[in-house]
Amino acid sequence: xxxxxxxxxxxxxxxxxxxxxxxxxxxxxxxxxxxxxxxxxxxxxxxxxxxxxxxxxxxxxxxxxxxxxxxxxxxxxxxxxxxxxxxxxxxxxxxxxxxxxx
Amino acid sequence: xxxxxxxxxxxxxxxxxxxxxxxxxxxxxxxxxxxxxxxxxxxxxxxxxxxxxxxxxxxxxxxxxxxxxxxxxxxxxxxxxxxxxxxxxxxxxxxxxxxxxxxxxxxxxxxxxxxxxxxxxxxxxxxxxxxxxxxxxxxxxxxxxxxxxxxxxxxxxxxxxxxxxxxxxxxxxxxxxxxxxxxxxxxxxxxxxxxxxxxxxxxxxxxxxxxxxxxxxxxxxxxxxxxxxxxxxxxxxxxxxxxxxxxxxxxxxxxxxxxxxxxxxxxxxxxxxxxxxxxxxxxxxxxxxxxxxxxxxxxxxxxxxxxxxxxxxxxxxxxxxxxxxxxxxxxxxxxxxxxxxxxxxxxxxxxxxxxxxxxxxxxxxxxxxxxxxxxxxxxxxxxxxxxxxxxxxxxxxxxxxxxxxxxxxxxxxxxxxx
Ligand SMILES: Cc1cc2nc3c(=O)[nH]c(=O)nc-3n(C[C@H](O)[C@H](O)[C@H](O)COP(=O)(O)OP(=O)(O)OC[C@H]3O[C@@H](n4cnc5c(N)ncnc54)[C@H](O)[C@@H]3O)c2cc1C
Ligand code: FES
Numbered sequence: 318x319x320x321x322x323x324x325x326x327x328x329x330x331x332x333x334x335x336x337x338x339x340x341x342x343x344x345x346x347x348x349x350x351x352x353x354x355x356x357x358x359x360x361x362x363x364x365x366x367x368x369x370x371x372x373x374x375x376x377x378x379x380x381x382x383x384x385x386x387x388x389x390x391x392x393x394x395x396x397x398x399x400x401x402x403x404x405x406x407x408x409x410x411x412x413x414x415x416x417x418x419x
Numbered sequence: 420x421x422x423x424x425x426x427x428x429x430x431x432x433x434x435x436x437x438x439x440x441x442x443x444x445x446x447x448x449x450x451x452x453x454x455x456x457x458x459x460x461x462x463x464x465x466x467x468x469x470x471x472x473x474x475x476x477x478x479x480x481x482x483x484x485x486x487x488x489x490x491x492x493x494x495x496x497x498x499x500x501x502x503x504x505x506x507x508x509x510x511x512x513x514x515x516x517x518x519x520x521x522x523x524x525x526x527x528x529x530x531x532x533x534x535x536x537x538x539x540x541x542x543x544x545x546x547x548x549x550x551x552x553x554x555x556x557x558x559x560x561x562x563x564x565x566x567x568x569x570x571x572x573x574x575x576x577x578x579x580x581x582x583x584x585x586x587x588x589x590x591x592x593x594x595x596x597x598x599x600x601x602x603x604x605x606x607x608x609x610x611x612x613x614x615x616x617x618x619x620x621x622x623x624x625x626x627x628x629x630x631x632x633x634x635x636x637x638x639x640x641x642x643x644x645x646x647x648x649x650x651x652x653x654x655x656x657x658x659x660x661x662x663x664x665x666x667x668x669x670x671x672x673x674x675x676x677x678x679x680x681x682x683x684x685x686x687x688x689x690x691x692x693x694x695x696x697x698x699x700x701x702x703x704x705x706x707x708x709x710x711x712x713x714x715x716x717x718x719x720x721x722x723x724x725x726x727x728x729x730x731x732x733x734x735x736x737x738x739x740x741x742x743x744x745x746x747x748x749x750x751x752x753x754x755x756x757x758x759x760x761x762x763x764x765x766x767x768x769x770x771x772x773x774x775x776x777x778x779x780x781x782x783x784x785x786x787x788x789x790x791x792x793x794x795x796x797x798x799x800x801x802x803x804x805x806x807x808x809x810x811x812x813x814x815x816x817x818x819x820x821x822x823x824x825x826x827x828x829x830x831x832x833x834x835x836x837x
Contacts, residue, residue, distance in 0.1 A: 345484070345485070346482075346485045347485075348485070348487065348488050348491060353726075355722055355723070355726050356466070356722065356750065357464040357466055357467050357481050358481070359466075359470075359750070359752060359757075360801075361750040361757075361759065362722075362723070382801070383757070383801045386801035386802045386804075386805050387801055387805065389805045389809075390805055390808060390809075
């Protein structure tokens, strides 16, 4: 079980728990504004862009080559950016905080 | 502009209709939103149907939105209800010839339906499957699981047919794809792409047969197993326990026709999504629209088009004028290969193929109309897709000789500096 917090662009804080699926699915299933997941989670649309809290980067891990390339389509991407459909929900990311990109 | 008394009715609750409903709330539509679909399932993503859904052990679809979201945004979902008649004069429609619903604004998000080709015996055989709805795929899965020979024939080598071939192969099927044209994907891609995917499927043990026009199907017994015999015009034949049709779709225009709307290859819309009736909008696969970048009329079948148009029409319905102006994009996943497409290649004069050095199966095809980059097809090459997207958006000129030279790594530096 992992407890995950999303902070939306309107500063809403949503904390939810899950055991499986991707972080994108978790966000969509909990109405987290700003995460659309239009491609259904196959790293093709870049509508699930989040920023990982700097202290959580080690827990979350790094983006694959495809994901890194796709992130270039997001104007505001930075070193903490991830496409959260590519982050599986596991115990390893318990208590991680994601800020949703605008 | 809108009041709480207004009613927006949306026909079709798939990628286009569902996104329109939620975007209407984002745009502060105050009135009722009624979202209707003949499909009884809670709205789901279609792309996984031919990809992961067939190979997954579960029968749960990927929902577009959880059921709570509809409640939260006060969207009334009427599922399993077909709109049988549209009366644009009195601004009302009928569900299953009974319930009458009035609207202030109407959105036609009716999408497209599979083409059933005229093949002798097909109707009588009745044991064929289409590739459009979750129910179609569930039926394919069940029929496949119950089959003894695991023999599948897919008529049509477009993206969806090929994805389905890959998925079924993965779970052990013996798959034959019959394509009428001289090459698979002919309608949507150049020979380079067709050749790549033909090889990919062949390597994976799927038989891709081109120039194969199916003329007749019939039920028969083979070694005591009930099969369908699929005959081609060249006198060859194939047997299948599961027969799948993937020969394309046609837009659902029936209601639009009843309403007297202007029709072309789809429902004609302005760049605002408005049809020829100012209270009716059309969006997604059914909408024949103008692409500002390519200066051409098109009807597109893609998630991107459905999603992006839904934003535009929701804004316009709420009195916030916005014009549809995007560069289309699309993807297809087969085996472990990812194809990403950006742009419209239709009017290309020439193209450049890049096969990256020292990397297997990392290919991109760049389509030009003289100096203008029109589109990029990227195979396992997201970088090419992303760079191409930016170049097209910015109408950048490209140094073609640099692009063609794979000793130069692909980067933004291939653009010509003005
Ligand atoms: C198997 C498959 C794989 C795909 N893969 C990809 C992909 O990888 N990438 C991509 O970009 N696109 C893909 N697509 C295309 C994409 O799914 C479509 O472009 C998208 O679904 C279009 O959405 P839409 O809402 O416009 O139309 P549709 O999805 O066709 O939805 C229209 C809805 O309207 C309903 N409807 C129609 N008439 C009536 C009526 N009279 N009364 C009530 N309801 C009605 C229908 O039941 C239907 O649910 C795929 C499609 C399929 C089928
Ligand atoms: S959901 Fe499309 S890239 Fe993540």
